[in-house]
Amino acid sequence: MDTQSERETGPTGWLRGLDISVTLVAVLFWCVVLWWAYTQNWSTVKYAVLFVGGIMTVYALNETRESLEEGSWIDALVLLPSAGVLITASFYFFVNFETVYLLRQGFATEHEYMLARLIIISLLYLTWREFGNLFLGLVIGVMLYAMFGDAVPGVLGHAGMSQLTLLQATVTDLYGFYGSLTQLTASWIAPFLLYAGLLFAYGAFDLILRLAIVAAGRIRSGVAQTAVLSSAVIGSINGSYTANAAMTGSFTIPTMKESGMSGHRAAGIEAVASTAGQVLPPVMGASAFVMASYLGVAYLNIVVAGLLPAAILVVSIAIAVHYTAISDTSNQDMEFSEFFDDPLSRNEKIAEALRFGIPFGVLIYYLGFAQFTVMTSAMYTVFAMVLTGVLMPPFQRLVDSSDASPVSEFVTQVRNTVHGFRRGAIILAPIAIILVVISGVVNLFSTTGVPAKIALLMINLSGGILLFAVLLGMAVAIVMGVGMPTVAAYVIVAILIVPTFVSEFGIAEITAHYTMFYAAILAGITPPVATAAVVAAGIAEANFWRTCGAALKIAAPLFVLPVAFVYNPALITMSPGLNTLFVGLMVMLGAVSIIYGLNYPFRLSLGNLLLTRAALAVLGVLIMTYPTALAKIAGIAVFVGVFVAEKVMVRGLSLPFTKEVKQ
Template sequence: MEKAVNQDEHTPDGHLKILEKYDTESRFRVFKNKKMTLVITLIAVGFSLYHLYTSVLGAPPTLKHRSIHVAFVLALIFLLYPARKKGSRSQLVWYDVILALLSVATSVYIFADYLGIIQRGGIPNNTDIVFGVLLVVLVLEAARRVTGWALPVLAVLFFLYALYGRNFSGIFRHRGYEWDMVVNQLYVTTEGIFGTAIGVSATYIFLFILFGAVLGRSGMGQFFNDFALAVAGHTKGGPAKVAVLASGMLGSINGSAIANVVTTGAFTIPLMKRIGYKNNFAGAVEATASVGGQILPPIMGAAAFIMAEVLSIPYSTVALAAILPAALYYLGIITQIHLRASKEGLEGIKRSELPKISEVMKERGHLFLPLVFLIYMLFFSGKTIIFAAFWTIIITVLVAQLRKTTRMSFKDIVGALEDGARSALSVAIACAAVGIIVGVATLTGFGLKLANGIVAIGGESLMLTLIFTMIACIILGMGLPSIPTYIITATMAAPALVKLGVEPFVAHMFVFYFGLFANLTPPVALAAFAAAGISGGSPMRTGFVSMKLAIAGFIVPYIFVYNNALLMIDTTFLEGAVVTLTSITGVIMLGISVERYYFVPLSWPLRIIMFLGSIMLITPNMLQDLAGLVILIIITILQWMKMKKNHQELTAAS
């Protein structure tokens, strides 16, 4: 794991290999046969058009709509992803065609016998069971191909628990369920595979992934890079700040931390190394910035929509609450970047080598308009999320036509429809597979049992329960994509926090943060490992540096559990303003203590005091805020005097 990557990987083809190594969803077939390519395009485009159609004219009944969504997903996965890692990437095998057809059959059956399913009211017949078993197997196999082994294995364990939990002892024992009852729960109800997770995937998530694909085809990625370069490229440590800005903006939209690392990192990491940042630090900057995109509104990598649906709260509530924690996370990274540059004397890129902000805005600045329109639709228009997503996609296509550099041809539009469908597969199949886990947890009451167990282990202590929950989220997140990690931890772990008096929304935010940060936490820090593959650094060391850069993200969730003001819950405007200013100051102090530099190197005693002062300021409390500010003022004076003294000594010596 510690071995640096081969130099061959520092090429476009090498970057693709890195992506495939750490991101299983990128290992799809590329057909040499043009007819097969056309078939895939037609299915994918049809998938996108179906969702655009239903977003405007309405969807079929819930079970039918979700079954169509899953059928499209399964069929495309079996056609695009080989069964084995070393399977052919250019030819389709016969059994995958059969699996794709069977995937469609599971939805056709629901349409054909929909009234019968409703009338039987949870008492399945033999045909229900056959098609239910078939769907479970297909979902597990498709999830294995796209996400790896961890999620399907966990789903199988839960399925077995439903069947044999009667043989358990202690709190996890249940009355036991027969095969037909479990399959019925998972297939013909909205509590299993066709549950809330796939429901959100079939409505909000797909449309916003499609929006990201349309933006991508219009050149938004290039715009983000050029804009970040023009704004921050010339400053101290400029390329690292460019990485933070570009990766954060892109990551919020595309929702894939690893893909973001590889695409943006291929551009930003060489720039960081060029001005003097070490390999491990350069990789860590890109990894932390890319992962942070999933906590950054307005889109938050689709997690905000699932959270809003699960908690039955407005999406705007989730997005607004997430703004300050996300801002603190990125501020912590930028602070450390700036201090590292100051400490090591790293300058930015010459202005003559950078694009001018006026030229960037002239060529691609109009691409900001769809984002502005989206924010207006989501927060101020009073329209539904689906309506907002549909019209944002249409506006994006229209706005892109304003300049030749961003203009989308018919081929580009078709390509965006196909890209959106392909990009949605990993999220959708994860939601389907996690539906098995959630379905069993609902049937057996496992979530409540686990919550009671966590509280018992924590001894009714909120801090211990938070620590146990954090560890569980990180471990789970090491093997699963961020969205299924959130759904599972929200079902299993968040109720433990709620039992101890934590607000449900706050508990969900807590588990979401730590499930996400598993991408940065060794021994399995996939985003950091992918970044190390590009930088040539040590994967493990890059992971540990990433944790240091993301330290604000590891501390802030604990703070907002104890004081909801950080999430702007039940606060006045004045209280919100005070919390914002003090927490910003606290995060800057946190960065100073971590980098151990403030004008000049910081002594260890002052570093510890600065760290304590930062926690006091981040924690919303008037007395603690005053104490933190006093610490900052005193250390600022001491460090300034030390810098002046050093400067005088250097002047005298010269």
């Protein structure tokens, strides 16, 4: 018979040890991040070197634990050495930072070159492990292009570089993999993802779901709208439409199917919601921070510029989902109370609002009014979140005189805080991996002069016509975005495409960046890859192509918005005024025309139905993209006329979103 000690040293004991190690290392990692944010005792480059080692340690331990749980010993045996190389490299470069970074730029010792080779191999493995063959092929292709550019014919050819030059550009000069994007991740993105981890741990997203259900209970398409709101909000923080479709879809899709909605439509709604969430302010899938860095403007300005486009997208998707739900004859009046163990009392609602509202108010104050840096604002927000997250529930127990002990509640919230630290590190790890790799790719692009070559190539292919150039840029963004987190896809097109739009076509920088940012998320629902749709269809056990069709109908305006930005510059501005709102309203009505045409359950014969849908969709595209206000107004008048005529002549006047209130 096995003794207790023998059982604890078996596989279960190892797993428990790894699980505890993940938590301890995550807490230590965040303590270092917050300490640096408060003191900034090291340079950003030196801090980034340590940051990479810390987050790779968390990633390695957590993934090893999961691999062992699944019985994949080979994966664990490969993963640990790969992460060990990156941890060792971070320690070496951190300890010898002044020598390596200040005294040996442009050359390195032989053992540093060997370490650099191991770093590249390890990062390639982690990239493949986390993001698959396609992105791995892109990174390897860029490296081969950098080395053998002299063999590339035409405008894309360059002088090439030696292996040692490649190692210097990516590793030993401490640019490349430790360059600007890695530094941005370490200083700006990481604290916000810690905030997100704490929100998860303290139950903020449960509160969001409750609020969504309350709001959705007042409209006819309640279940579907709840799914859209919860998935989009969480997706904004998650940073990956594919991962978000898996995470939130596991709840929203079965709920929609239970209400009577067909599987492919439920999957299509989830895929669209997860994809659209990537552009929702204030986080925008972490891309807002990168955009602010590239443009050299305040982060809050980027958020302000993104509010109106996001509103247009959200309104159009909400209407499309409404039409989809009512056309599916699903029971959207199902009882929601079954999803929660206990309803919140009035005092509990107030306490929860204060618990999460105070830290958010701290964030708004420091960013918007005090004009502190993103990093400092996020740091104070995290401090406020920990204070309210830990102290408010015990205080509420004292006020309510409940049976639960305030001390036990305090201990529970401290435990939740530790879980939040762990959750934040696990959320951050994949984003850090891909941004470290992309940072190296960007440095190789700059070294080889690729952006200038792409500019010349785009001018040649588009013939200097703006519309063709935008469509070409969107196509590149879709290809680059396949299987990648939003921020990574955006970074690549921001480096390759945006400079051409600005220098050759005279598009404002903020407009060019938002155009490519919106285009970068399209890969999630664009067949034949459509990774968000693949995941959602799998959960729904639905046909992939029917899921893509449903998603494309719901998100059709998303494919038009990048073009609309270019031809309506007032849409994207850091100083919105009445003209911005006027143009935004017209573009929104154009988006609604597309949605109405493609999704409304018309009572027409097949021929007339197809003609009506096509005409309204084309009309909506013209309203959204045509630059002249008079033409937009004329198109809107036609759409309103069709809308009213259908209501009066076919169905009788009734508001599409209200449902009869029973007395």
